[in-house]
Structures are given as structure tokens and as C-alpha cells.
Amino acid sequence: MTHVIDSKTIQHPHNHKSCLQQALHVAEQVCHQKGLRLTPIRRRILELICTSHKAIGAYELLDIFHAEDAKAKPVTIYRALDFLMEAGLVHKVESLNAFIACLHAESQHKSVILICTQCHNAYEMDAEPIYEQLFALSKSIQFTPHYLTLELQGICSHCAA
Amino acid sequence: MTHVIDSKTIQHPHNHKSCLQQALHVAEQVCHQKGLRLTPIRRRILELICTSHKAIGAYELLDIFHAEDAKAKPVTIYRALDFLMEAGLVHKVESLNAFIACLHAESQHKSVILICTQCHNAYEMDAEPIYEQLFALSKSIQFTPHYLTLELQGICSHCAA
DNA sequence: ATTGTAATGTAATAATATTACAATTTTATA
DNA sequence: TATAAAATTGTAATATTATTACATTACAAT
Numbered sequence: 001m002t003h004v005i006d007s008k009t010i011q012h013p014h015n016h017k018s019c020l021q022q023a024l025h026v027a028e029q030v031c032h033q034k035g036l037r038l039t040p041i042r043r044r045i046l047e048l049i050c051t052s053h054k055a056i057g058a059y060e061l062l063d064i065f066h067a068e069d070a071k072a073k074p075v076t077i078y079r080a081l082d083f084l085m086e087a088g089l090v091h092k093v094e095s096l097n098a099f100i101a102c103l104h105a106e107s108q109h110k111s112v113i114l115i116c117t118q119c120h121n122a123y124e125m126d127a128e129p130i131y132e133q134l135f136a137l138s139k140s141i142q143f144t145p146h147y148l149t150l151e152l153q154g155i156c157s158h159c160a161a
Numbered sequence: 162m163t164h165v166i167d168s169k170t171i172q173h174p175h176n177h178k179s180c181l182q183q184a185l186h187v188a189e190q191v192c193h194q195k196g197l198r199l200t201p202i203r204r205r206i207l208e209l210i211c212t213s214h215k216a217i218g219a220y221e222l223l224d225i226f227h228a229e230d231a232k233a234k235p236v237t238i239y240r241a242l243d244f245l246m247e248a249g250l251v252h253k254v255e256s257l258n259a260f261i262a263c264l265h266a267e268s269q270h271k272s273v274i275l276i277c278t279q280c281h282n283a284y285e286m287d288a289e290p291i292y293e294q295l296f297a298l299s300k301s302i303q304f305t306p307h308y309l310t311l312e313l314q315g316i317c318s319h320c321a322a
Numbered sequence: 323a324t325t326g327t328a329a330t331g332t333a334a335t336a337a338t339a340t341t342a343c344a345a346t347t348t349t350a351t352a
Numbered sequence: 353t354a355t356a357a358a359a360t361t362g363t364a365a366t367a368t369t370a371t372t373a374c375a376t377t378a379c380a381a382t
Binding site: 073 | 359360361362363364369
């Protein structure tokens with residue numbers, strides 16, 4: 001598998017096609033199980049997000065999708081994103097105002113998002129113990145926890161090497 | 162101390178004036194120590210942020226500040242915010258695109274921001290052990306950690322009661 | 323006093339996200 | 353199968369958040 005490399009868009013070696021297949025397969029299953037409709041637009045937006053290992057912005061998605069479907073408008077993308085996030089298939093990276101696919105959508109969502117500030121790749125790592133501790137800590141001061149935003153910026157192993 | 166209460170702006174009892182004095186005093190110290198200039202604009206913006214226990218948006222700040230200084234433009238606010246964040250006096254709440262004053266600016270910044278989704282108050286709680294664990298965890302997979310975004314949404318004790 | 327640096331003024335615009343309402347498609351069921 | 357209800361998509365407009373570029377002023381160091 002070859003990768004296009006430039007200063008702004010570094011792709012580390014990775015079997016991209018299979019992780020896309022895997023993600024879409026899981027998405028189908030999750031939606032079927034939850035009685036949700038993974039329509040062509042929604043499926044395609046998910047595909048586009050999966051195809052990038054960087055967090056991708058709504059208007060980047062729009063640029064790509066609009067080339068395939070001239071009717072697409074900002075709200076087309078945001079609706080699809082809302083659906084995909086609601087379904088747990090996509091996460092918003094708040095510190096980037098951008099979106100990543102959730103590669104373990106079928107199970108828990110107690111993860112930290114690792115963001116490389118050099119190559120801009122972003123990926124999730126399980127962090128359930130962190131959630132447990134923070135939730136416990138917050139309950140100890142009578143704060144009822146609902147949703148945790150947990151994003152770590154740094155330099156990934158590929159870029160450090 | 163009396164408080165104005167409405168459905169959108171709940172103020173829990175709190176000695177606001179003293180925490181404002183305290184924050185400004187610390188800000189002066191921090192800036193002096195670091196050789197930074199807390200100009201009137203910067204000081205006033207910090208004051209406005211401190212005066213709210215909710216995270217406050219840049220354009221909310223602009224509305225208030227513009228009434229006092231008709232020359233104020235968006236970039237006036239963003240410059241002051243950049244300075245205050247750089248100085249460690251203010252934090253951006255990424256999940257709200259809004260800003261809070263750091264009430265322990267003189268010491269460490271390893272905290273979690275607790276955001277009440279009912280009254281919208283936001284405050285920091287020390288979470289150093291969480292930082293240590295996450296940093297250790299990320300290093301164990303050769304990810305070099307630089308900056309952590311840690312924000313917990315939920316219901317505060319006042320609102321739960 | 324002079325000069326370099328930092329801060330502010332001013333205008334324009336970019337980037338991100340939402341609202342409102344109409345049209346169409348899908349689903350459920352009469 | 354006809355049809356009503358619900359969900360999805362189309363379309364336009366606009367709101368919200370943030371930045372860039374360049375001119376001017378104030379400050380600090382010599």
C-alpha cells in the first residue's frame with residue numbers, strides 16, 4: 001500500500017482499506033441493532049471520516065461530498081454528523097472542531113483521543129479507569145457526571161522517531 | 162449578598178467580590194513575576210470573566226466591553242484572551258467555546274473543568290493524579306503528551322438538591 | 323531623543339454551526 | 353394497496369466563533 005506524503009498530510013503506514021471495511025461493517029451492525037437508518041448520505045459521510053486518520057472538519061467533508069452531490073449544503077453534513085455521533089459511530093474532537101470515526105463503536109466509549117500535533121493523526125485509546133476515577137472524584141463532591149471530554153495533544157511514536 | 166435569579170442565569174450563593182479581588186491580585190503577581198504586562202484592556206477582560214462563574218463567550222465579552230470602549234472589536238477580545246491564556250490566567254472550555262478564569266493561576270494547572278449543564282456554572286477541580294496516569298499511559302505507547310483537555314459535564318450539587 | 327518592540331486600532335473576511343420551512347421518502351397500519 | 357404519520361432531505365438564510373492584514377500608538381531600552 002502506498003501513501004501520499006506531504007508536509008501537511010503525513011500518512012503513517014496503515015492498512016486503510018481494511019479498517020474502513022471494518023468500521024462500515026460495525027456501523028451497519030450497530031444501526032441495525034439500534035433500529036437506526038444508515039442512509040446513503042450518512043454512510044458516505046462516515047466513509048469519508050474513516051478514510052482520514054486525521055480529525056476532519058465539517059467543511060472539509062462538505063467540499064468532498066459536494067463534489068459527489070451538488071445538493072449538499074452545510075446542514076447536510078451537520079445532520080449526518082449529528083446522527084453519527086448520536087449513534088456512537090463518530091466523535092467530535094472539541095479541541096479541533098473536527099470529527100473522527102469511532103473504531104470500537106460496538107462496545108464502550110470510555111476513551112481518550114490522542115492527537116499528534118505534528119502529523120495531525122488522531123486516534124482513540126481506551127481509558128476506562130480514568131473515567132471511573134474522575135466519575136468517583138466528581139461524585140465525592142456531589143457533582144453528578146454525565147459526559148467527559150478527554151483529549152490529549154502530543155507527538156505520536158511515528159513522528160517522535 | 163443578593164443574587165439575580167432567572168431561568169437562564171442561576172447564581173449560587175457565593176462571595177463574588179472577594180474571589181474577584183483575589184483573582185486580580187494573583188493575576189498582577191503572576192504577570193509581574195513573568196514579566197508580562199497586564200494592560201487595562203487585559204485586566205478588564207479578566208475582570209469580566211471572573212465576574213461570571215459561567216464560562217463566557219468571546220462575543221458576550223465583546224458586548225459588555227464594547228459598551229465601555231466603543232473601539233472594541235472581536236480581535237480586541239481575542240487578543241486579550243490569547244494573552245490571558247498564555248499567562249495561565251484563563252482557560253478555554255473547548256466543549257463550550259467559552260472561557261473561565263483560572264482561580265489558582267499561581268500554581269499548577271492540572272485540573273478538570275466541571276460544567277453544570279443546568280445552571281451552566283463552571284469551575285476547576287484539581288486532577289493531578291489523572292494527568293499523571295494519562296501521561297504515563299500515553300508514554301507507554303510512545304506518545305509524548307503535551308496538553309490535556311479535560312472537561313466533565315454533569316449536574317452540580319446545588320442543582321441536584 | 324531615538325529607535326525597536328509591544329500593544330492597540332480598524333477593516334475585512336474566514337471558519338464553524340444553526341434555524342426555519344418546504345419537499346420527499348420511508349414506515350406503519352387501515 | 354392506499355394513506356397517514358414520521359423521518360429524512362432540500363433549500364435559503366443567517367448566527368456564531370475566530371483570524372488575517374496592515375496602520376497607528378504607546379512603551380521600554382538604550
